Amino acid sequence: MGQLLQQEIFKFRHQRLAWLAPVILVLLQAGLAMTAHGTSVSDQKFYVSSAYGGFQWLTILIIVIGASCVTMEFEYGTIKQLAIQVNHRWTIFVGKYALVLGYSVLLHGVVILMTLLLKERGGRNFSWQNIYLYHQSLLANLVTNAALDMYGGVMIVGLVFLLASCSHNSAAAIAIGVGVCFVGEGVSSLLLQSFKSLLPVMKWNPFNMFFLQEEYGNPSYQQNVTHLTIQQLGVGNLVWALFFVGVGAVIFSRRRI
Amino acid sequence: MQRIQESMVRVVGLRKTFGRRTVLHDVNFEFSAGKIVGLVGPNGAGKTTIMKALLGLLATDAGNIRILSQPVSVTTHTVVTQQVGALIERPAIYPFLSGWQHLQLITNSVVQMKWVVQAFQMENYIHRPAKRYSLGMKQKLGIAMALVNRPRLVILDEPMNGLDPQSVKRLRHLIVQLARKGTTFLISSHILSELEKIIDTVILIDQGQVLLQRTMAQFQESARQSLMIRTMENARGLRVLLRADYPVVQRGSDLIVNKPVALTPLLHTLLDAHIQILKVNQYQEDLETVLLRLLAERKA
Numbered sequence: 001m002g003q004l005l006q007q008e009i010f011k012f013r014h015q016r017l018a019w020l021a022p023v024i025l026v027l028l029q030a031g032l033a034m035t036a037h038g039t040s041v042s043d044q045k046f047y048v049s050s051a052y053g054g055f056q057w058l059t060i061l062i063i064v065i066g067a068s069c070v071t072m073e074f075e076y077g078t079i080k081q082l083a084i085q086v087n088h089r090w091t092i093f094v095g096k097y098a099l100v101l102g103y104s105v106l107l108h109g110v111v112i113l114m115t116l117l118l119k120e121r122g123g124r125n126f127s128w129q130n131i132y133l134y135h136q137s138l139l140a141n142l143v144t145n146a147a148l149d150m151y152g153g154v155m156i157v158g159l160v161f162l163l164a165s166c167s168h169n170s171a172a173a174i175a176i177g178v179g180v181c182f183v184g185e186g187v188s189s190l191l192l193q194s195f196k197s198l199l200p201v202m203k204w205n206p207f208n209m210f211f212l213q214e215e216y217g218n219p220s221y222q223q224n225v226t227h228l229t230i231q232q233l234g235v236g237n238l239v240w241a242l243f244f245v246g247v248g249a250v251i252f253s254r255r256r257i
Numbered sequence: 258m259q260r261i262q263e264s265m266v267r268v269v270g271l272r273k274t275f276g277r278r279t280v281l282h283d284v285n286f287e288f289s290a291g292k293i294v295g296l297v298g299p300n301g302a303g304k305t306t307i308m309k310a311l312l313g314l315l316a317t318d319a320g321n322i323r324i325l326s327q328p329v330s331v332t333t334h335t336v337v338t339q340q341v342g343a344l345i346e347r348p349a350i351y352p353f354l355s356g357w358q359h360l361q362l363i364t365n366s367v368v369q370m371k372w373v374v375q376a377f378q379m380e381n382y383i384h385r386p387a388k389r390y391s392l393g394m395k396q397k398l399g400i401a402m403a404l405v406n407r408p409r410l411v412i413l414d415e416p417m418n419g420l421d422p423q424s425v426k427r428l429r430h431l432i433v434q435l436a437r438k439g440t441t442f443l444i445s446s447h448i449l450s451e452l453e454k455i456i457d458t459v460i461l462i463d464q465g466q467v468l469l470q471r472t473m474a475q476f477q478e479s480a481r482q483s484l485m486i487r488t489m490e491n492a493r494g495l496r497v498l499l500r501a502d503y504p505v506v507q508r509g510s511d512l513i514v515n516k517p518v519a520l521t522p523l524l525h526t527l528l529d530a531h532i533q534i535l536k537v538n539q540y541q542e543d544l545e546t547v548l549l550r551l552l553a554e555r556k557a
């Protein structure tokens with residue numbers, strides 16, 4: 001597994017997207033920061049705690065990277081070479097999953113650093129120590145948001161990997177992945193509102209788990225939207241992640257090459 | 258089959274179906290270490306499928322595959338991961354990596370990487386990204402990747418695809434050299450003339466079945482020999498030879514004897530009848546002709 005992961009890292013860092021992604025993120029954050037600095041202090045605090053939109057962009061980038069990292073092996077026909085180097089093909093899948101999660105951690109670091117810098121330049125009229133949500137400092141809020149976003153990524157990347165191991169080109173997997181992540185929440189709310197009687201079961205649907213981070217930012221979501229506590233959302237995310245990765249790994253290993 | 262030598266590959270009763278189509282029926286063959294084995298057959302015969310099965314890339318429906326006496330299947334193929342190098346169908350190439358980086362993915366030994374780069378004369382472009390390679394450059398890199406680890410068994414599917422004549426020659430030379438040192442090769446190709454010069458054993462397959470497995474020596478024996486004779490008076494020569502019970506036919510301006518015969522008595526027969534001989538030529542069927550004949554005979 002160690003050697004496999006090393007190989008994956010080697011391939012990954014020679015891809016342009018691996019180096020481009022942080023640059024794109026930083027630019028997008030800076031763009032939003034410029035408009036944000038003219039707004040009220042409370043709005044600014046919201047922007048800061050959500051890393052100037054960085055987490056959202058990061059999710060899109062991770063979906064793109066995750067999907068192409070799986071489908072490229074089939075596109076280039078390199079899966080055969082990989083498969084004869086390991087005894088079980090699912091180890092390749094899990095190795096890639098670990099790589100993308102690791103990269104997600106790195107990117108979150110970049111996003112946090114950039115947020116610190118951007119606030120230094122623009123938001124001087126309030127401090128990191130100011131108490132924001134949950135009686136915690138603004139900085140603590142930012143870090144918690146990052147952690148929750150990373151945690152949510154565990155399920156999202158799992159879902160994208162599952163989609164990618166079913167599809168024949170990365171574009172399809174990316175499109176569906178991005179679509180699901182951004183429409184999924186709406187679909188879930190709609191489901192929960194339409195089938196009130198099935199609520200006890202329906203509230204565990206995977207799309208509902210996307211609300212993890214938002215529920216932290218808007219505690220009222222528990223009553224109105226998700227009907228699950230933060231802890232329950234956390235467990236749900238993990239269980240669905242395991243499910244997606246498990247099914248994805250089986251499909252990946254069975255795929256004809 | 259010689260039992261003294263170590264068996265490299267042993268396939269027994271291999272069967273593979275895609276949906277309702279059976280593409281391999283009861284495939285059996287075996288060969289020992291240090292051999293260069295040619296896997297030949299027409300398009301769609303099942304060559305690539307057999308090779309994939311040997312590498313544990315393909316779930317099979319029945320049969321038993323062993324490499325160096327160790328079992329091979331989709332889930333157990335430790336022997337493949339350790340002892341086998343392969344190029345299947347098209348080279349496995351990432352456009353964003355250079356040739357050198359591809360080799361790095363497979364081995365840590367710079368010495369071996371340098372050796373293989375030199376062997377295929379890839380020095381000029383090995384550090385360029387592979388997306389800028391030509392077809393033949395990619396093919397060479399693919400073969401280099403199969404060889405760079407110096408595996409005991411090398412499986413090459415149509416390795417000559419896209420190679421220029423010099424490169425083909427160099428590849429042949431390299432294969433023979435490595436085989437002398439004990440590497441075993443299983444090579445598929447439909448350009449038989451390219452294989453003929455180097456292989457020890459031929460496995461002929463058609464429609465998912467092994468038609469025959471023979472050593473080249475056995476082939477040479479079974480290859481038909483024919484004699485071509487041109488005389489001043491072919492019509493009379495034909496009569497004379499037929500009367501002497503030679504299996505002879507006239508084709509164009511030549512008389513053809515389709516059996517191995519002793520030359521001197523035949524010439525005597527003609528000369529005794531005062532027929533002037535212009536030209537005598539002896540032909541031996543090459544591998545390709547023999548194989549095509551065998552395939553045609555099977556169809557008939």
Ligand SMILES: Nc1ncnc2c1ncn2[C@@H]1O[C@H](COP(=O)(O)OP(=O)(O)OP(=O)(O)O)[C@@H](O)[C@H]1O
Pocket residue numbers: 256275280298299300301302303304305306307447
């Ligand atoms: N994925 C697949 N699904 C269905 N049938 C397949 C598949 N792969 C191969 N086949 C069939 O299996 C048979 C053998 O194919 P294979 O690729 O092994 O032939 P081959 O001998 O390598 O031919 P070629 O000389 O053209 O490379 C063919 O009839 C082909 O149609």
Ligand SMILES: [Mg+2]
Pocket residue numbers: 304305306346414
């Ligand atoms: Mg083939």
